Amino acid sequence: MKGVITIAGYGTRFLPASRAIPKEMFPIAGIPLIQHHVEGLVAAGITEIIVVVRNGGETVQRHFAPLPDLERHLERTGKRELLADMRRISRMADIVLVRQSETLPYGNGSPALAARPWLSPGEPFYYMFGDDIIIADTPVPRQMVDAFERLHPAAMVAIQSVPEEETHLYGCVELKPGTTNQLSRIVEKPAPGTAPSNWVQIGHFIFTPELFTVLTGSEVGKGGELWLADAIDRLAGRSTVIVQPIEGLWMAAGDPLRHLKANIQMALRRDDMRDDLLAYMRAVVGGLG
Numbered sequence: 568m569k570g571v572i573t574i575a576g577y578g579t580r581f582l583p584a585s586r587a588i589p590k591e592m593f594p595i596a597g598i599p600l601i602q603h604h605v606e607g608l609v610a611a612g613i614t615e616i617i618v619v620v621r622n623g624g625e626t627v628q629r630h631f632a633p634l635p636d637l638e639r640h641l642e643r644t645g646k647r648e649l650l651a652d653m654r655r656i657s658r659m660a661d662i663v664l665v666r667q668s669e670t671l672p673y674g675n676g677s678p679a680l681a682a683r684p685w686l687s688p689g690e691p692f693y694y695m696f697g698d699d700i701i702i703a704d705t706p707v708p709r710q711m712v713d714a715f716e717r718l719h720p721a722a723m724v725a726i727q728s729v730p731e732e733e734t735h736l737y738g739c740v741e742l743k744p745g746t747t748n749q750l751s752r753i754v755e756k757p758a759p760g761t762a763p764s765n766w767v768q769i770g771h772f773i774f775t776p777e778l779f780t781v782l783t784g785s786e787v788g789k790g791g792e793l794w795l796a797d798a799i800d801r802l803a804g805r806s807t808v809i810v811q812p813i814e815g816l817w818m819a820a821g822d823p824l825r826h827l828k829a830n831i832q833m834a835l836r837r838d839d840m841r842d843d844l845l846a847y848m849r850a851v852v853g854g855l856g
Contacts, residue, residue, distance in 0.1 A: 573678035574697035596833035611708035619678035674793035696770035703815025721806035725771035737767035750808040
């Protein structure tokens, strides 16, 4: 199974910082967001990864490429542990950078079409949005792959529950009658009080090639965009699409405030940061009082 990470947006919520640095390279507890995603896929045994970008992408490519000058410097200065980590980054996966053609419609379904020529015919693939991070003891891709290998559906959608008052912010899952895990449709941002459930999709999927029978690029939806949710609904109408509850803390990191919160949550899980960070936050809160 290959993995696809989509980072084909413009990063407008991070301007002006994202003018020079792509948002996927913004660090979370010292590690770029894109590396967190790659490490999660690798933990699930997925080492062939397609990263779909709209513009640029050279920074991502350089991050995962060998850096001989840096490695020689680390070796000369005796920084063996750091040297081993840098070598691990460049060897952890085979990463292909794919630029999304401007001829494809805007929308979160288009990166799948851009990645299609690099996918293995007849094989399922992992598909994930690159904006958010989910902090979990068992990486989300591992949870998803384990469930997929048990159930073998046409597609699998990762879900988590949210408070009822927040359902209008997300794509909410509606199940087929009489089932506990078969998707009927995804209701995007339902009006308050109308959500079919408090389960929402969280941007991780596994698809078989059957996805491309319902995602061709011509079925644009709301706002003239190609929505992955619309294709999943069509797929659920003809085949079995399973929803998989995910264990972990879902942190949307798509704007500066939520990115900062994700940094704090991830840093609190690191032994080398937690105590100093807690002491600092207590001092800040005490100073506000």
